C-alpha cells in the first residue's frame with residue numbers, strides 16, 4: 001500500500017495527512033504526526049476524506065446540452081463549443097458581460113490560471129469566489 | 134475580509150494555529166469552533182488546560198461557550214455596541230496601551246471621542262449582556278500579556294460585517310495585542326483553500342498577492358508578463374454577478390464556474406436561479422452534477438484533490454503541497470488542464486509543463502509568494518507567506534514591528550441594527566451555520582456515507598419554551614417562512630439557544646436555507662447578511 005502525502009480538502013485548518021492507496025484507489029487516511037496543525041489528529045471529516053473520491057456519482061465525461069438535455073460529449077467538442085461561445089459573447093457584448101467564479105476547493109495554481117484566463121483572455125476583472133459566503 | 138485589510142493592511146490570520154495553545158487569554162467570537170474548525174478548537178482546549186482564560190462572544194450556548202470563563206451571550210447582531218462597551222471600560226480603567234497607540238496606530242482620537250459618548254447602560258440594553266460581565270471581560274483581555282482574538286463567519290456575515298471586524302481589530306490595537314507572537318487577530322477561514330483563492334487574485338479588485346487592479350504600476354508589470362493590456366475597471370462581485378445587480382448594461386451573458394455551487398451557497402436562491410437561467414451560456418467544471426452544473430450548457434468533469442498536484446493555503450497562510458495519489462475517474466481532468474485547453478482554443482497559448490511551472494510564474498509576479506517554489510514545499514509541510522524569496526524562511530506571525538499598511542488604523546463604528554428585525558408576522562430570528570459533519574453545500578461531504586449516517590436530516594433548532602408555546606413536539610416536520618420563501622425542517626429542541634432565536638445548517642439541498650435569507654449586503658465587503666433573518670414557524674400536518 002502506498003502512502004501519499006496530501007492535505008485535507010475540507011476546512012481552512014489544512015491538516016496534513018497520508019492517503020493510503022491500493023490498486024489505484026484511495027482506501028484510507030492517516031493523519032501526519034509531525035504536521036504543525038494536525039499533530040496526529042484529524043476530525044471526523046478528515047478521517048472519511050477518501051469516501052467521496054470514489055463515489056459512483058462522480059462525473060466521468062464532458063456533457064453538452066442538446067435540445068434541453070445534458071448529453072455526453074468528447075473533450076474536443078465540449079472545449080471547442082465553450083471557446084466559440086465565450087468568444088462570440090465577448091465579441092457581441094464586450095468582455096465585462098462575462099463572469100467567472102474561482103473556487104476555494106481548487107489549488108492555488110488552478111486559481112491563478114483561472115484569474116489569468118479571466119483577465120488576459122476574456123479581458124475582464126469579473127472574477128470572485130464564495131469566500132464571502 | 135475588507136475589515137482587517139483596511140485596519141492592518143492585510144486580511145489574513147495574524148498568528149499560526151499552534152500559537153493559540155500558548156495564549157493567556159483567548160477571545161473567541163461568532164465561531165462554532167468545535168464544529169467548524171476542530172483543530173483550532175483543540176488548541177483552545179490545550180490553552181485552557183494550561184490555565185488560559187477563555188472569553189466567548191456568541192448568542193448560542195456552543196460547546197466552546199460552556200468551556201468559557203466568561204460567556205457574553207449577546208443578542209445576535211450586537212457585536213459593535215458590545216465591543217464599544219468593552220473599549221469604554223478599557224479607557225475608564227486606564228488599560229489602554231498608550232505607547233503602542235502612539236507609535237503604531239492612527240485615527241485614535243475619533244475612536245476615543247466616540248467611546249466617551251458610550252453609555253454602558255445603553256450597551257446592556259442593546260446587547261443583553263450585563264455591565265459587570267462586559268467590564269470583567271475587558272479587564273481580563275486587556276491585562277494579559279498574550280491575548281488573541283479569533284473570529285469566524287458569525288462576525289463577517291452581518292450587514293455591518295466590515296465594521297464588526299474593524300471593531301475587533303480596534304480592541305486589539307487599543308491594548309497592544311497585535312504584532313507579537315501569541316497575540317493578534319485571527320479570522321478563521323471556512324473552506325480548505327479560501328485563503329489561496331484570495332491570495333491568487335480570485336477577487337474582482339486585485340491581482341495575485343492583493344496587488345490592486347487600479348494601480349497602473351501593477352498593471353504594467355502584469356501586462357508585460359502576460360503580453361496583454363489588462364482592464365483597469367474593477368470587476369463585479371459574486372452577488373453583483375449572481376443577482377444581476379447594476380445597470381442592465383452590466384448584466385452577465387455568460388459565466389464560467391469552477392468547482393462552486395452558487396445555486397446552494399448563495400443567499401436568496403430564487404434570484405440566483407433566475408440569473409443562471411437568463412445566461413446565454415453557462416459552463417461549469419465540478420466533480421459532481423451539482424444543482425448549478427445541472428443548469429449548465431457545458432459541464433466539464435473535474436479531478437478531485439487526490440487526483441492532481443498543486444498547493445493550497447490554509448487559514449494560517451501556510452502554503453502546502455498536495456501530491457497526486459491516483460488518476461481521475463474516466464475522462465475527468467484537472468482544472469488546470471481544462472483552463473489551458475480552453476485558453477489555447479481562444480487564441481492565447483498557456484503552456485505549462487507542470488503545476489510547478491505555474492508556481493514559478495506566481496513567485497515572480499507575487500511578492501508575498503516570492504519564495505514558494507514547489508521544490509521548497511515538497512516533502513515538508515509548507516511555508517507561511519509572506520515569503521519574499523528562495524532564502525526566506527516564511528512568516529509565522531504577521532505585523533511584527535510594523536503593520537502591512539504602515540500604521541494600524543482605528544475605524545470607530547456605531548451600532549447598525551439588523552437589516553431585518555423581527556415583528557409580529559415573523560417573530561423568530563433565524564441564525565444559519567455549518568455543522569460538524571458537513572462541508573459547505575455538501576457536494577462532496579454528502580456523498581460520503583459515514584458523514585451522512587451521522588447527520589442525514591435538516592434540523593431546525595428551537596428553544597423548548599418556544600416549542601411548548603407553539604405546541605410543536607420534538608422531531609416534528611415544520612415549515613419555516615421568511616419574507617422571501619419557505620422551506621421544511623425537522624424540529625429539534627435545543628436548550629443552548631436563547632428563546633426567540635432559531636438555528637439551522639445550510640448543507641441540505643432538500644432544505645435550501647438560502648431561499649429564506651437576505652441579500653442586504655455589507656456596503657464594503659459585499660458579504661451577504663446571511664446569518665440572520667426574521668421568520669415564522671408552523672408545524673406541517
Ligand code: SF4
Nearest residue numbers: 008010011015043046
Ligand atoms: S481534518 Fe478536520 S480539522 Fe483538519 S482540515 Fe480536515 S476538516 Fe479541517
